[in-house]
Amino acid sequence: MFLDLKQYLVPVESAKITNYKAVSAYEIIIENKNVNDLTEFSYLVNEGRSVTDSYKYMENVRRLYNSLLKEGYKETFREILQGSGVQVSVSCEMEFMRLNGGNHRFFGALFAGIDKIPVNIVAFDPRIFERWQEQDSTNKISLRRFLDVEVQNALRSRRPAWSR
Numbered sequence: 001m002f003l004d005l006k007q008y009l010v011p012v013e014s015a016k017i018t019n020y021k022a023v024s025a026y027e028i029i030i031e032n033k034n035v036n037d038l039t040e041f042s043y044l045v046n047e048g049r050s051v052t053d054s055y056k057y058m059e060n061v062r063r064l065y066n067s068l069l070k071e072g073y074k075e076t077f078r079e080i081l082q083g084s085g086v087q088v089s090v091s092c093e094m095e096f097m098r099l100n101g102g103n104h105r106f107f108g109a110l111f112a113g114i115d116k117i118p119v120n121i122v123a124f125d126p127r128i129f130e131r132w133q134e135q136d137s138t139n140k141i142s143l144r145r146f147l148d149v150e151v152q153n154a155l156r157s158r159r160p161a162w163s164r
Helices: 005-018 020-030 039-046 051-071 077-082 103-111 126-135 143-157
Strands: 002-004 086-090 096-098 116-124
Touching (some): 020 039, 020 103, 051 103, 103 116
Antiparallel strands (some): 002 116
16 A cells, blocks of 8 residues: 655645654754764763764664665565564544554655655554445455555545645
């Protein structure tokens, strides 16, 4: 399943203030800052991570962003095996709500101008499970397939709540 990133341009403005990973993506991709000058680098060091480890980590993030800029979003072997893309949860209204799996990939893809990225539903509102049971009492359709279809239908009809 793919998520259309054009829907998320408005909330990113606030994320650039509150989410240090969004700030890093902006600082690296748009402002082309050095690792030592990144907000996230300072955050990691202030949180007790060593300067060397923080630098290595941020260099890996920079490589990820450079790859997104040059090659677009490419699924890793691990993503293909374990479920692709940014990890999301789904509300009862079938709207995406992000989790903490894939912040750098999400914001990097957004600032790199990539339109769509793969997502993996990793959590959902329990009421969705109840709807699945009511709709398909014989369980002929898997819960995963039910989620995929319901989310796709919801995305066609409206924008996700966190994109407003």
